Amino acid sequence: MLSLRIASRFNETVVIATDAYVLGKLTSAIPSQPFKLSNMKLQENLNELADPGFNRPASIDVILGSDVFLTLLNGSQVEDECGLTVALRTIFGWIIAGRYNAADSIHSSCAIVSLHTEVDLNNTLRLFGEQEELHRKPKLTSSETKVKEHFNSTLTRNVNGRFIVRLPFDNSKPPLGESLTVAMKRLKSIQKRFES
Structure with missing residues (x-):
């Protein structure tokens, strides 16, 4: 130059x-x-x-x-x-x-x-096109849309300035059932083994 x-x-x-x-x-x-x-x-x-x-x-x-x-x-x-x-x-x-x-x-x-061209010209035009291209938001799937809506509806801020969001649960899955009593019995039996 x-x-x-x-x-x-x-x-x-x-x-x-x-x-x-x-x-x-x-x-x-x-x-x-x-x-x-x-x-x-x-x-x-x-x-x-x-x-x-x-x-x-x-x-x-x-x-x-x-x-x-x-x-x-x-x-x-x-x-x-x-x-x-x-x-x-x-x-x-x-x-x-x-x-x-x-x-x-x-x-x-x-x-x-x-036709007159230069290798750098092609690269320059490609980069120009990428910079000038409108950045479109990607389309969200239905589950991604639900998660985003859940985030926006449950987002709060506590007195200390921390952000709080409720965990999203998928209610379409079947419930786990009555497993609490069985789990408590197993916990007590393991505790008895450690004590002896």
């Missing part, structure tokens, strides 16, 4: 500082083929284009993130009459974005699909 300072070609006192990664190649040439400006009325009234050769294929030097890009905008915007392109005023001059009419293309060619 390196620190990058970008200045306007019209005003060298306007400088943007940012950090950047150095890559061997960012993308293929953009646009993929040259196009004529003769039918593009939009750029006729704009002076100080940030890239006067925007209609000719060229390599991409820098890709700016939205945090930097949004600071470049000056708020002026002009759309062409067809709605295909828009010009945005930036501190570097006017930039033109959008689509161009395929009929204005200088070379006819087949459709070319180009």
Whole structure:
């Protein structure tokens, strides 16, 4: 990573500082083929284009993130009459974005699909999706719902500040029956054995 300072070609006192990664190649040439400006009325009234050769294929030097890009905008915007392109005023001059009419293309060619990706980009998007995902509460089973209701209905706090909750009992099970008398007899017999 390196620190990058970008200045306007019209005003060298306007400088943007940012950090950047150095890559061997960012993308293929953009646009993929040259196009004529003769039918593009939009750029006729704009002076100080940030890239006067925007209609000719060229390599991409820098890709700016939205945090930097949004600071470049000056708020002026002009759309062409067809709605295909828009010009945005930036501190570097006017930039033109959008689509161009395929009929204005200088070379006819087949459709070319180009995909540019980075392994870190996939991981970053996955992490972004996980952070932005709404955390849904898991659905509770009927017994879990009953336990939660029991907890909420029996929760109290004593004078010492301790929380008290009654133990939940499952009343759907059959009762144990009359086992107290049998248990007492066994306890007494064990006590007699220890005494002797």
